Amino acid sequence: MIDRRLNRRQISVLALSGIGSLGLGLPAVGNAQGDAYPSRSIKFVVPFPPGSGTDTTARMFARKIGELAGQPVTVENKPGGNGFIGVQAVMNAPADGYTVFLGSNSTLSTNAATFKKLPYDPIADFAPITLLSRGPCLIVVPSNSPYRTLNDLIVAARKRPGALNYASGSVSYTLYTEWLNELAKIKTTAINTKGAGEAINVTMAGTVDFSVVDASGAVELLKGGRLHALAYTAPERTPLLPDVPTSAEAGMPGYLAYNWVAAAVPTKTPPGAVKRLAALFEQAGASAEIKDYYSRQSTTLLMTGATEMRKYQIDEIARWKRLAATTGLELL
Incomplete structure (x- = not known):
């Protein structure tokens, strides 16, 4: 302590x-x-x-x-x-x-x-x-994911507690995602990876359902259509990704990772x-x-x-x- x-x-x-x-x-x-x-x-x-x-x-x-x-x-x-x-x-x-x-x-x-x-x-x-x-971070899913909004993900997770999984590049990302789980009142399962880069890669590959990742490492992949973003964890949208909603706009106010x-x-x-x-x-x-x-x-x-x-x-x-x-x- x-x-x-x-x-x-x-x-x-x-x-x-x-x-x-x-x-x-x-x-x-x-x-x-x-x-x-x-x-x-x-x-x-x-x-x-x-x-x-x-x-x-x-x-x-x-x-x-x-x-x-x-x-x-x-x-x-x-x-x-x-x-x-x-x-x-x-x-x-x-x-x-x-x-x-x-x-x-x-x-x-x-x-x-x-x-x-x-x-x-x-x-x-x-x-x-x-x-x-x-x-800030981004909540991302594979580009072909059926979850097009954060609410889509939350609804699916509530229907099947523990069935959806996420990639965690470090203990920090595990905490960030468990914080999201707590706020959304859902349960999802962590898949540990060897770093933040691999977490992004397995998300792109569709090995996991979603991930919370560092925004700076995902911007170009989002622009290229290789990932889809559900929320940007900041009070205001970024001009780099003007179409991605903030956490509050996506229905999760207070989630500022x-x-x-x-x-x-x-x-x-x-x-x-x-x-x-x-x-x-x-x-x-x-x-x-x-x-x-x-x-x-x-x-x-x-x-x-x-x-x-x-x-x-x-x-x-x-x-x-x-x-x-x-x-x-x-x-x-």
Whole structure:
């Protein structure tokens, strides 16, 4: 059980890294050794393979922050083990600000609700920097599916509890779909796949009845007619798929499932380095290049700062823990 109360050190880190205290163009600050930070290359650790949404975000910010800091920023992919390999790489590195974790909802929230014994604490072990981006999901079915609306799917599922199945690319997607099941008062069966990409593939092939998937990975397939979308899990439609209804329009208000990416460092990182990193991320997020990129995506640039990121994490963990308990989800 994660203790949501913050200790004095965590509060100190949050206060130092919140965006309210930041200004663009802050001078370099000293690290624990007294050197100007950053005085050498910074490494972003991503717990997913190259090409993933988290990886793409990490590389965009690495390039821009490298320009702003005048030091190389590299991206190191450490996929596997439900994100544990990437987390461990960061935890084993010196807590000096030169190793930054670029994680997602799975490593920073849903893992806390789905594992009996998580080998790390996403709250206590990390000092938040900022929530970078957030992207909605899509509820999709095979292109030739008889279910043309979300209501069609729900009606069929209610008639045959447990008969319809869905592909789950990760524990996060299992939680998202079980949340849908709870709201719709239906029971469907999870078919686990080796990642989000395979979940999309088996849905296209008709091996499963439906799936909740990351919108960014499915847009082009929908445009090409290889999938059919029942709902977009955001308050407003996306111009990329103007004919796809929102969850509310499809009859499921409140179902707002998001994938998100955030930056954090080990809790013991010197506050000066955390503050400088936060300023660099804020400057990068304000750049024309990054703003322009996100204006063309289904993913939204957020740049919340540390305090809002921590609150969002805590709220997400509470939601998923409640859902795991009420749905009887088997913990890993």
